[in-house]
Amino acid sequence: MSATQFENLTLLIGADIFKQHHIREPIDVAERLLMTLRYLASGDSISSICYQYLVGLTTAANIISETCQALWNNLSSIVLPADLSEDKWLTVANNFADKWNFPHCIGAIDGKHIIIQCPAKAGSSYYNYKGSHSVVLLAICDANYIFQFVDIGAYGRRSDGGIFKESVFGQKFENNEMKLPKPAPISENGDNLPYCLVGDEAFPLKTYLLRPYPGKQNTEYEKRVFNYRLSRARRTIENSFGILANRWRIFRKPIILSVDNTMKIVQATVCLHNWLRMADLNEEENIQYVTPELIDRQNENGFVPGSWRADMETLSGMADITRSGNNSSTRQAAEVREKFLYYFNNDGAVDWQYAYM
Numbered sequence: 001m002s003a004t005q006f007e008n009l010t011l012l013i014g015a016d017i018f019k020q021h022h023i024r025e026p027i028d029v030a031e032r033l034l035m036t037l038r039y040l041a042s043g044d045s046i047s048s049i050c051y052q053y054l055v056g057l058t059t060a061a062n063i064i065s066e067t068c069q070a071l072w073n074n075l076s077s078i079v080l081p082a083d084l085s086e087d088k089w090l091t092v093a094n095n096f097a098d099k100w101n102f103p104h105c106i107g108a109i110d111g112k113h114i115i116i117q118c119p120a121k122a123g124s125s126y127y128n129y130k131g132s133h134s135v136v137l138l139a140i141c142d143a144n145y146i147f148q149f150v151d152i153g154a155y156g157r158r159s160d161g162g163i164f165k166e167s168v169f170g171q172k173f174e175n176n177e178m179k180l181p182k183p184a185p186i187s188e189n190g191d192n193l194p195y196c197l198v199g200d201e202a203f204p205l206k207t208y209l210l211r212p213y214p215g216k217q218n219t220e221y222e223k224r225v226f227n228y229r230l231s232r233a234r235r236t237i238e239n240s241f242g243i244l245a246n247r248w249r250i251f252r253k254p255i256i257l258s259v260d261n262t263m264k265i266v267q268a269t270v271c272l273h274n275w276l277r278m279a280d281l282n283e284e285e286n287i288q289y290v291t292p293e294l295i296d297r298q299n300e301n302g303f304v305p306g307s308w309r310a311d312m313e314t315l316s317g318m319a320d321i322t323r324s325g326n327n328s329s330t331r332q333a334a335e336v337r338e339k340f341l342y343y344f345n346n347d348g349a350v351d352w353q354y355a356y357m
Helices: 003-017 029-042 046-053 057-079 086-100 160-166 168-174 221-247 259-281 308-314 331-344 351-356
Strands: 105-116 133-141 147-155 196-198 297-299 302-304 318-320
Touching: 003 029, 003 057, 029 046, 029 057, 029 259, 046 057, 057 259, 086 105, 086 221, 105 160, 105 221, 105 259, 133 160, 133 221, 133 259, 147 160, 147 168, 147 259, 160 168, 196 221, 221 259, 221 308, 221 331, 221 351
Parallel strands: 105 196
Antiparallel strands: 105 133, 105 318, 133 147, 297 302
């Protein structure tokens, strides 16, 4: 983050965290923001932050909580729109087609467990399959690693599919309230195909949500092509979460705070991620939030994993979601997937896809 960006953030949230002078000199807005950003970006404990800034434990905890809330209150309306217009959905789809060779894709969806300490009197609600306690961050990203929609705070014991079904944006998709573009042909003389999300096996197959064909060792060549093309587009959400965990090292280990404060941290980091990533794309600063080596890429030798993937080997504060047990789908949803499969193996085939079969 550049000095200019820091100053802009200070101005943006200053009114929410400014404290009036009473008995002792208050900690100013800039130092409150700096303290919070250091806590989120370094992964240091609150005790360590206390020593660095010479404040009490309760004072530091309150400052971080208040500042995270202020970041969410002031940034969310800027970087996380409540709804997208049809034109904006089309822009997202065009970006996926251009960058990831997946037409009619309007986002990649996935979820992560954010590991926390066991909440008091919570029973098994937050207990997950890893044997720890967590809240879930469910997100949809665009082709540029920007989160478009997030759902934060679902109980850790649940699967991606169940969380998606009961999330606000999941219900809007199901009820056809997302203002998606109407189905249209992908290729000349082709059938009308809907605009879809891409997800992994944890999600249900829907007319608006494509998932892979089951079986990692699928022997049907055309299905393997489809699965590869889908996984390539879905890599955007993997990278989005990877960038988040790499840049905000609070997620490198379990968060030892209340559920409420954990949710504030997740909200703040998601907003900061989007805000800084948008600055990258607009070329506003010389300092890059997402550097080329951080993310997955292709070169003449093939796939090159982003540096964030090495971090995941020692990451204990964030975990993958389990698969949903229900793999059933409607005939209409299955037909939509079959039409995408046909396209990727015919008019939409590209030479490089065969190198990965």
